[in-house]
Amino acid sequence: MxxxxxxxxxxxxxxxxxxxxxxxxxxxxxxxxxxxxxxxxxxxxxxxxxxxKYTAKISKWGESLAVRIPKPLTKKYSLKANTEVTLVPEKNAIKILS
Ligand SMILES: [Zn+2]
Missing domain, CATH: 3.30.160 (Double Stranded RNA Binding Domain)
Structure with a gap:
């Protein structure tokens, strides 16, 4: 070239x-x-x-459902166990704000 x-x-x-x-x-x-x-x-x-692209399985947790967030995403968004996030319902998705 x-x-x-x-x-x-x-x-x-x-x-x-x-x-x-x-x-x-x-x-x-x-x-x-x-x-x-x-x-x-x-x-x-x-x-x-x-x-x-990540896939996650939804599992039952009492009366609620739990989504397992893949490790690379927890790292990328600094998500830690037992901390609170905000869930924002949107038209075709649920947004998670950390
Ligand atoms: Zn040149």
Missing amino acids: NCPNCRNKMKKKTDNTPEGVSFTYFKCDKCGEEILDLKQLHAVAEKYREMK
């Missing part, structure tokens, strides 16, 4: 997003132009979607 600005041959490089998803891109050492190809971009977006 050649640089669209200066026609210099671009180098293939690999990097990681802050979330740890790796992606490759092309960089021109001459003018600093960086290109992330579309296919790669879609692959990265797909990985993000997978990372953001």
Whole structure:
């Protein structure tokens, strides 16, 4: 792949997003132009979607129901056992505010 600005041959490089998803891109050492190809971009977006999807089982807890929150989410949102959260009923979802 050649640089669209200066026609210099671009180098293939690999990097990681802050979330740890790796992606490759092309960089021109001459003018600093960086290109992330579309296919790669879609692959990265797909990985993000997978990372953001979690399933949880609802279990009975007395007269109420309990949802087990996966560990990565408890870490991400600093959720701790025996602390209170706010549940906000929305049209098609229940939002949890920590
Ligand atoms: Zn260039």
